[in-house]
Amino acid sequence: MRFEGTDSYIASDDLRIAVNAAITLERPLLVKGEPGTGKTELARQVAGALGLPIIEWHVKSTTRAAQGLYEYDAVSRLRDSQLGEGRVHDVAAYIRPGKLWDAFTAEGRVVLLIDEIDKADIEFPNDLLQELDRMEFHVYETGETVTARQRPVVIITSNNEKELPDAFLRRCFFHYIRFPDTETLTEIVRVHFPDIRDRLLSVALTRFFEIRETPGLKKKPSTSEVLDWLKLILSEDLSPEDLQRDAKDSLPKLHGALLKNEQDVSLFERLAFMSRGRG
The missing domain is CATH 3.40.50.300 (P-loop containing nucleotide triphosphate hydrolases)
Incomplete structure (x- = not known):
């Protein structure tokens, strides 16, 4: 057995x-x-x-x-x-x-x-x-x-x-x-979304790990949350360009699937404000 x-x-x-x-x-x-x-x-x-x-x-x-x-x-x-x-x-x-x-x-x-x-x-x-x-x-x-x-x-x-x-x-x-690395997480995503386009998946996971590794984040998004996020991305037919980081708005698209408390949302809003200030 x-x-x-x-x-x-x-x-x-x-x-x-x-x-x-x-x-x-x-x-x-x-x-x-x-x-x-x-x-x-x-x-x-x-x-x-x-x-x-x-x-x-x-x-x-x-x-x-x-x-x-x-x-x-x-x-x-x-x-x-x-x-x-x-x-x-x-x-x-x-x-x-x-x-x-x-x-x-x-x-x-x-x-x-x-x-x-x-x-x-x-x-x-x-x-x-x-x-x-x-x-x-x-x-x-x-x-x-x-x-x-x-x-x-x-x-x-x-x-x-x-x-x-x-x-x-x-x-x-x-x-x-342990939280899966990029390669393992890619395999997990492919099990759930076998038809997802390579570039969209690559950009989405790059953005996801950027969010997860942001200093000061109170609750890091999990595997189940990235799967929910990708499901919404596919449902909304978003493109890789839609997911790219925008200096004017550090909040990711459909961020409610990833950020689950107001402190983390405020953190990304402050990062966007600081980025605009530097710009």
């Missing part, structure tokens, strides 16, 4: 090695990188390439680790007891399996995506240490132990918003997705 990339996802050699190493070691793959660099999509592509179903657990700031195991609906059981419902004596009827439960009890091997783990409380990763290590957990209300039939391929993503505990990191295989 090896991941070699797919026709719709350009994976670097280092990324392919990381995925296959995690599968061989049977450890979670922790993938970090800037937002929009394809971390979540990686899990879906790995599942597709290996022919495995995927179970996705999207973590929020309010998510608790226990929710990934199961939830006990005590409120419904109390209400049923007041109404005289017969099933109230069956505690299992009030247990709601979580994503880890689903992954552990699946008929065959699955890919389990734990997406944006750094959004949750700092204790969240620690609370999953034993479950991900031993691939089992105990259900206190019923007394049963849920054990993985087959160890899932676990892919965990993080946007680096907060540090993860050392004990958790020790149990993972780590990979940082």
